[in-house]
Amino acid sequence: MGSNPTPSASARIPAVLALGRGFGQTAAMGVPAVSVLIIVHNRAGTIAAAVRSVLAQTFTNLELVVVDDGSTDKTAEVVAGFTDPRVRLVRTMPNQGIPLARNRALAEARGRYIAWLDSDDVCHPERLQVQHDYLQRHPCTDMIGSAARKIQANGTLMTAGRVPFRSHDEIRALLLFRSAFQQSSIFGRAEAIRAVPYDPAFPVCEDVDMFARFTDRFSAENLPKFLIARRIHPGQTIRSNVERIIERQMLISGRALARLKIAHDDEDLRRHVILGGCFGNQISDELIGWSEGWFERIRGANRKHSLYQEAALTRVFDLIVMKAALRWVMADAGKIGQFARLAHRHPEGLVALGKDAAMPILPVKGRPSAAALRPFLKG
Template identity: 30%
Template sequence: MSNENKNKITVFMAAYNAAPYIATSIESVLRQSYPHFELLIVDDGSTDNTTQIVRSYDDPRIRLIENGENKGLPFTRNVALSEAKGEFMAVLDSDDIAFPNRLETQLQHFLDRSKLAVLGACAYIIDEEGNRTDQKMVPICESEKLHAGLLFYNSFVHSTVMMRTAAFREMGGYPNHPVAQDYGLFSRIALKYEVDNIPEYLGEYRIHDSNITDRKRHLAETQLRAILFYQLDKLLPNTDHIDPDILRAPVIGSKYSPQEYYALYREIILQNRKRKQYPTLELEQILYNNWYMIVMEKGKSKTLPLLLRTPVFNRSHATAKHIRKAFKQSLRYILGIRP
């Protein structure tokens, strides 16, 4: 193995009490068609036999680091800041599975695209026993649409992601959040570098009881708001007047008025046209799609004039069907015909 190829990729695995699944995860890495990798496993103070299982593998590509005590997922993931030797870092959670072609496939995309910093893929969902369910994880696989969407939601399957290690280090690694560290990291990287997903299934994501709890859901919602405002602070001159729920809550059944949505959407659109923080066409398409649902639910006799308000309305985003339905709804309310 030449020095040029040695440890081209660091496969990073954070582990805590992962004994039931970690052997399967490790073996999926060792079966990779691309051989020039290291498997860096960081154990976060497991109280089961996770570390014994890792040590049972006699493979020089495996490195085990032990925290000694439980220090939490952000700390554990950020061990890679100093320890990863690869030019690229592929994430694999200790209960998930990488398909044999994963590293080879993703590496080729990075070699072909010099500005690419984060690349994810699709994944099948498996249950606790490793049986494939009828569900799949299919993220957005268009780079500019993905980038624009990161203002509102995370569209990466974390356990399929490969990153340029330099970009990961430049951002200081994962933010020190109890949950949603991946979304926080990827949304920051996307403000400077190209990010993407490929429409290929490169792994299996395991669902089990310990994946998420009610407490985690509450923490996640709190953190998602913080990530949203981090991005808005980069885009808007002032965010003190913005209620985070207006962008976090579903627009259908929302408590907010069309006027409140319009004021915020207009501000986002105009500032983004000036700053070019997100791909303009894709961001405005997302906002227009929301706007259409809002005015169809709340517009009543003013549905059509509300829909046509610029800059939220754009002829390149609207369809003839949208305009026709908005016109019919306005007319019904004017004539006193309720849906």
């Protein structure tokens, strides 16, 4: 089965020519190659580390635009304390919310490429160089993400990480269920990213909504390199807004299921989202049992409408069901036999789980190394 096609060569020619014409002009005018964008609201305790990690990049032809979205703490004061001329602080009052703040940052950006970073995350010093060089070598790719390490709230770098699906077809298939990128790792061509603005109707999951719409129009990939590190703390949106996230993700997944013309009710849709997101204690025997029949309906519909590459769709489902089952068996070791039988039916999912566990600590595959992240982890 074929996936949704990437833009045709003829459709891409104007953008490519414009980019080519702009190289000499932008260099002469002093326009940066990359605009790194951070939006922030009341993150005085972490914003300095995020900014330092950008200013320490080996790729130096950049600007850093920080949109302080109505902070009431000392966030703006911390950012203003950086004297590097590449840093530009933009303040909005009152708080506009994440989607509008992201769109404001995009409007302020001058670079040929856009790189996002969340205000409580940090990036590896080689991040921009690696991502910039990759898009230079791959002119038909519009946006890339990367793997991510994790940081405990106390600033300790964890061995755990997330290794994303790499190919455009797998990314599109995963977005049927959940996010396929780490927002802090996004790097792309400015003209493509601006063509898909963030939707104010999504105060949460605004990134997942954008990714789903973006990959319907443009080509996207993930790099298997740990280029960012994400802080895990109680104040994260994903931890404090679970029900809102489920509700917004239901809208995103519901759009995709409608295109597949799958008849479903709200309970099916909620189960679909909980399965994809592995929402803690909401994984149950009933959900795991339901999931395989549900996927057969998805696969059958896709064979009729050819919206996703079938092999990619199967690989994605195998990982999703095995991740859900892992949480299920961790909560009840007595289910290990059922877990083994499920793994036998979904072997690629078990392999993918192993990669998630092993990749962050492998000395070669895990490069750029974790050591270069540690100077930014505190403060």
